[in-house]
Amino acid sequence: DIQMTQSPSSLSASVGDRVTITCRASQSISSYLNWYQQKPGKAPKLVIFAASSLQSGVPSRFSGSGSGTDFALTINSLQPEDFATYYCQQSYSAPLTFGGGTKVEIK
Amino acid sequence: QVQLQQSGPGLLKPSQTLLLTCAISGDSVSSNSAAWTWIRQSPSRGLEWLGRTYYRSKWYNDYAVSVRSRITVNPDTSKNQFFLQLNSVTPEDTAVYYCARVRGTSGFDSWGQGTLVTVSS
Numbered sequence: 379d380i381q382m383t384q385s386p387s388s389l390s391a392s393v394g395d396r397v398t399i400t401c402r403a404s405q406s407i408s409s410y411l412n413w414y415q416q417k418p419g420k421a422p423k424l425v426i427f428a429a430s431s432l433q434s435g436v437p438s439r440f441s442g443s444g445s446g447t448d449f450a451l452t453i454n455s456l457q458p459e460d461f462a463t464y465y466c467q468q469s470y471s472a473p474l475t476f477g478g479g480t481k482v483e484i485k
Numbered sequence: 486q487v488q489l490q491q492s493g494p495g496l497l498k499p500s501q502t503l504l505l506t507c508a509i510s511g512d513s514v515s516s517n518s519a520a521w522t523w524i525r526q527s528p529s530r531g532l533e534w535l536g537r538t539y540y541r542s543k544w545y546n547d548y549a550v551s552v553r554s555r556i557t558v559n560p561d562t563s564k565n566q567f568f569l570q571l572n573s574v575t576p577e578d579t580a581v582y583y584c585a586r587v588r589g590t591s592g593f594d595s596w597g598q599g600t601l602v603t604v605s606s
Contacts, residue, residue: 379550412592421583421596422532428591465532469590472547474522476532 380404380468384477390485395456399480401449401466410470413442413451416479417462425464426451456482487511489584491597497604503571507584507597514560514567515540520587523558523569526599527580537587538567574604 381404391397401411409429414422424433426442429449439454453460461484466477493505507521514521520539526532536548536558548556557570571578582600585593 410590414593421585421599422593423596424592424594426592427594431591433592433594467532467592469587469592472534472537473549474534476534478531 379473380407380470380475382466382468382475382477384464384466384480386480387478388481388483390483391456392485393456393458397453397456397460397482399451399464399466399482401444401451401477403447403449403468403470406446407468407470409445410468411442411444411449412467412469413440414465414467415460415462416465422465453482458484487586487595489586489595489597491582491584491600493582493600493602495601495603497574497602498606499575499604500573501604503569503574503578503582503602505569505582505584505600505602506566507568508564508566509586510565512586512595514538514565515562517541518588521558521560521567522585522587522593524583524585524593525578525580526583529577530580533580535569535571574602576604578602579604 383402411429413426416422430442441452463479463481488510490508520537522537523535538558555572560567584597586595
């Protein structure tokens with residue numbers, strides 16, 4: 379199985395900050411990397427697919443980068459509604475696996 | 486717009502069988518471009534992909550190794566829905582279970598509302 383490792387596991391930030399979360403795959407997954415946002419009690423929501431493509435309806439302050447084994451999710455000018463937990467997920471091969479999550483909290 | 490509506494019991498005893506249903510609207514379970522998936526989430530295991538069913542001229546299934554001996558994911562084309570059956574549940578199967586759609590390798594773009602399943606004697 380492909381292991382996905384996210385860092386940090388949590389971070390504190392203020393409204394307006396730029397935040398970057400990283401995700402590393404245990405082997406090359408090309409650009410088959412997706413990012414999700416999850417709020418308490420809700421299902422995850424797809425934010426970025428194929429490493430850098432913005433899902434329809436997601437604000438442009440979200441962006442993704444990377445290929446191979448190293449990826450990043452960046453949120454420019456953090457907004458109050460962005461405080462949530464973010465997960466990466468590889469869609470390169472089954473079993474499809476997720477990272478452990480990064481909780482973005484209000485400073 | 487695709488909507489997935491889950492149904493099924495929330496409380497089971499050890500050794501029982503979990504059966505969850507995911508009803509699809511806005512797409513077809515027989516779509517040649519989608520795969521219909523079950524995922525669970527628990528504090529101890531995080532988000533865990535369990536298995537999927539999809540149609541590409543015939544039906545296919547893939548399952549996670551951790552549950553392969555106990556799991557079945559099947560479509561019901563007559564009602565445009567799909568099922569998760571997990572046999573011989575234990576307390577370690579306690580989790581929130583989600584159904585989800587994926588198209589190609591583009592990520593899970595539609596999710597059910599989630600079902601909290603508790604396994605306890």
